Amino acid sequence: MKFKRIFLIVADSAGVGEEPDAAKFGDVGSNTWAHAAASVGGIHVPFMEGFGVGQLDDVEGVKKVDCHPNSFALRCREASNGKDTLTGHWEMMGILTKEPFKTFTDTGFPKELIDELEKKTGHKIIGNYASSGTEILKVLGEEQMRDNSLIVYTSSDSVLQIAAHEGTTGVQELYRCCEIAREICLRPEYRVGRIIARPFVGTNKDNFKRTPNRHDYALKPPFKTDMEILQENGFMTSCVGKIAVIFDMAGVTKTVHTISNMDGMDKTIEQVKNDDWKGLCFVNLVEFDSEYGHRRNAPGYARALEDLDKRIGEMIKVMRKDDLLMITADHGNDPTFKGTDHTREKIPLLVYSPSIVDGRYLEERPTFSDIGATILKNFGLKRSEDLIGTPIDEILA
Secondary structure (H helix, E strand, C coil): CCCEEEEEECCCCCCCCCCCCCHCCCCCCCHHHHHHHHHCCCCCCCCHHEEEHHHHCCCCCCCCCCCCCCEEEEEEECCCCCCCCCHHHHHHCCCCCCCCCCCCCCCCCHHHHHHHHHHHCCCCCCEECCCCHHHHHHHHHHHHHHHEEEEEEECCCCCEEEECCCCCCHHHHHHHHHHHHHHCCCCCCCCCEEEEEEEEECCCCCCCCCCCCEEEEECCCCCCCCCHHHHHCEEEEEECCCCCCHHCCCCCCCCCCCCCHHHHHHHHHHHHHHHHHHHHEEEEHHHHHHHHHHCHCCCHHHHHHHHHHHHHHHHHHCCCCCCEEEEECCECCCCCCCCCEECCEEEEEEEEECCCCCCCCCCCEECCCHHHHHHHCCCCCCCCCCCCCCHHHHHHH
């Protein structure tokens, strides 16, 4: 075991340029890092620059640093057929997804699905379009309370969300309706990754707010993931942000809720300073995707990268010699690109430790799964034949 604690931080959607098959997804020309930086005339990320991120692509404001002995810098391609949250994170932990999860961002859900959901739940369905959860309550919340209907909406992820007022519909009734939606959406013609119950309270559009009674009905990974192998062998799997939801708690020892990128980094740095486990801390920073990528806010995305870099600077000051930091992404979401969907991009992988002494640029890897394979090999564990990926031996040398 070279590294006792591994911190894997996913800057959700921070891709570094189109995949070779980007044309299949309509994403030729996408580049999240580069285009976000260009939107503000360049970004200042001295710590990630020092790790070698400038070697991965031309990013305005970022120098190409060739000498970075404490870090490795490389890109990874996605082997799975998709560009969504579940597919990207699952692949990091060894799962190859051949059949993509379906998204309904531009069209809403098919009439046949909505009709069946109305019939089986006994509630009228309203909404059925992609929206921010808080915004759709302002538009449809009062109607939902008046008619005891269900607000159905989606996003650029493979997700069907149902919002209903706790006083009007009730939390248990909302959960019942979501269970019905989960069953319907298991069919191959729909294949939705997650159903989410979104209860809310308030009296009118000016004071509606969502409550902590959210409940996710996700799909479990089809095979035992690297996280589950770690957990079964007594290693910590501490999940910060929405990681536990993405894996439907499979392989999760501890989960830490977050409300923002900075809150996520606060809670990660707390573990770096105070916790003494052996294993993996798996972190998702969702605001890159939710607040800036989907909303096509390129300057906001650029500033978020700078904010992350500052927190990385804080984190490495308190890391131990036998800690390993891995910074990556799960897909792209170019904030200057057409539409509001994710983009099919390669991901960065920046790997840092105080104990690495021969860091350098490494050749591109064919799958995100090499990340999980490297983590397992570090702890002396073997993966099952169902999983893909090859360890990055240079990191463990």
